[in-house]
Amino acid sequence: MQIKPSNIDLVKVKAYFPFIVLAAVLFGEILVLAFYFPNKIFSLLEIRVKIDQLSGEVKQLENAEQSLSQVNDQDLNSTLAKATVALPDEKRVTGVITGLVNLASASGVIVKSIEFSPGRISTKVGSPSGTPVVSSREIEIGDRVLAVPANMSVNSSLVQILSYLSKLQTSGPLLGVTALNYSLSGSAPGGTISLLVYYLPNREGKPGWEFIPTISPDEIATLGKLPSSDIFRLPSVPH
Amino acid sequence: MIDINLLPPQEVLSKKTAQLRYQLTIGATVGGAALAIFFGLLFSLDRLGQNRLNTLLAQRQNLGARFDADTNKLELLLSLKDKIIGIKKVQQVRPDLSLAVSKLNTFSVDGVAITALNIGSEGTLVYSVTVRDDQALAAYLTKLESDMGRAFFKNLTITGLQLGQGNSFSFSVAAQFDKTKL
Numbered sequence: 001m002q003i004k005p006s007n008i009d010l011v012k013v014k015a016y017f018p019f020i021v022l023a024a025v026l027f028g029e030i031l032v033l034a035f036y037f038p039n040k041i042f043s044l045l046e047i048r049v050k051i052d053q054l055s056g057e058v059k060q061l062e063n064a065e066q067s068l069s070q071v072n073d074q075d076l077n078s079t080l081a082k083a084t085v086a087l088p089d090e091k092r093v094t095g096v097i098t099g100l101v102n103l104a105s106a107s108g109v110i111v112k113s114i115e116f117s118p119g120r121i122s123t124k125v126g127s128p129s130g131t132p133v134v135s136s137r138e139i140e141i142g143d144r145v146l147a148v149p150a151n152m153s154v155n156s157s158l159v160q161i162l163s164y165l166s167k168l169q170t171s172g173p174l175l176g177v178t179a180l181n182y183s184l185s186g187s188a189p190g191g192t193i194s195l196l197v198y199y200l201p202n203r204e205g206k207p208g209w210e211f212i213p214t215i216s217p218d219e220i221a222t223l224g225k226l227p228s229s230d231i232f233r234l235p236s237v238p239h
Numbered sequence: 240m241i242d243i244n245l246l247p248p249q250e251v252l253s254k255k256t257a258q259l260r261y262q263l264t265i266g267a268t269v270g271g272a273a274l275a276i277f278f279g280l281l282f283s284l285d286r287l288g289q290n291r292l293n294t295l296l297a298q299r300q301n302l303g304a305r306f307d308a309d310t311n312k313l314e315l316l317l318s319l320k321d322k323i324i325g326i327k328k329v330q331q332v333r334p335d336l337s338l339a340v341s342k343l344n345t346f347s348v349d350g351v352a353i354t355a356l357n358i359g360s361e362g363t364l365v366y367s368v369t370v371r372d373d374q375a376l377a378a379y380l381t382k383l384e385s386d387m388g389r390a391f392f393k394n395l396t397i398t399g400l401q402l403g404q405g406n407s408f409s410f411s412v413a414a415q416f417d418k419t420k421l
């Protein structure tokens with residue numbers, strides 16, 4: 001029998017076929033190991049990071065919600081109202097003028113004029129010229145607190161002015177008397193009182209839940225020491 | 240011992256080929272099985288991770304929505320906290336001239352009147368005084384010179400002593416006071 005060359009090739013192919021298949025399988029496995037698994041592992045690691053991150057956020061949110069649920073709404077509003085009288089959110093010039101004049105009347109002191117941010121706004125008491133608006137000339141005190149300087153021209157005896165100073169120092173809003181110039185000479189005894197009206201602008205933007213403040217008993221005690229005043233108009237609590 | 244291969248060369252080759260095929264088969268099978276196990280493991284982990292992620296996302300969304308409803312409360316609480324910090328700050332730094340003036344008042348004696356007063360929170364004090372007679376003057380100066388006076392007034396100078404109507408006198412006092420000791 002004569003063996004043809006094509007028959008020889010077929011025999012060879014048949015002999016090597018299992019090797020080719022096995023080599024292809026091994027090659028495929030190596031390809032999978034080289035490309036698919038690293039990507040899959042990387043994707044699993046990403047999921048793990050996301051899970052950790054989300055778990056942290058969920059825990060923070062749960063804690064924040066729990067902390068907030070413990071705050072009594074009524075207590076919060078009343079405490080904030082008192083704190084807002086002491087340190088208003090805005091430059092409530094109108095309310096301060098009214099309070100200063102009423103307090104002066106209670107001390108027998110006549111207020112001739114009040115000048116806020118000296119050189120900018122002058123309000124003659126008794127002849128209101130619309131709602132005064134204070135321009136930006138406030139002083140930075142620290143911890144975001146600002147102070148508007150004001151000058152008051154008053155007529156009265158020194159004793160009455162001294163009584164007035166004491167009342168200013170213990171009034172509801174936090175005021176700081178920086179100077180007093182008094183003179184008996186002239187048509188009527190009197191002088192000028194320089195003071196600072198403090199306020200704290202509200203924070204801008206929506207608060208995040210990352211930080212839930214707590215109010216310590218010491219801080220509540222600080223507020224408890226503040227004088228209560230019905231002479232100064234109570235600023236509304238922000239809602 | 241010496242191996243002597245008595246098999247014909249074709250058979251030796253065939254045996255080597257079979258051995259190689261066997262090794263390749265074992266390798267491919269073991270590799271495939273390992274890959275299958277590894278693949279299954281990764282797939283399970285992936286499913287578990289995705290499920291956990293979806294649960295957490297839903298939980299966060301739910302909590303976030305509930306928290307948004309409490310934003311107003313949080314704003315009030317933050318505002319209160321800020322105010323307490325601010326109030327403490329103001330209480331630390333604000334000048335209190337009423338104390339200085341009250342202290343000045345404790346030096347008052349009968350027959351002495353302050354006619355002009357300039358006082359500043361930085362601790363400067365200038366005032367003019369009229370006294371009824373020399374006895375009142377002596378009493379007032381004695382008080383200023385007392386331990387209490389020395390504790391309050393620093394660099395005290397009296398200027399412009401003048402004789403007024405009758406037995407009265409007038410003069411000016413300039414001094415500095417230690418605001419920390421009020």
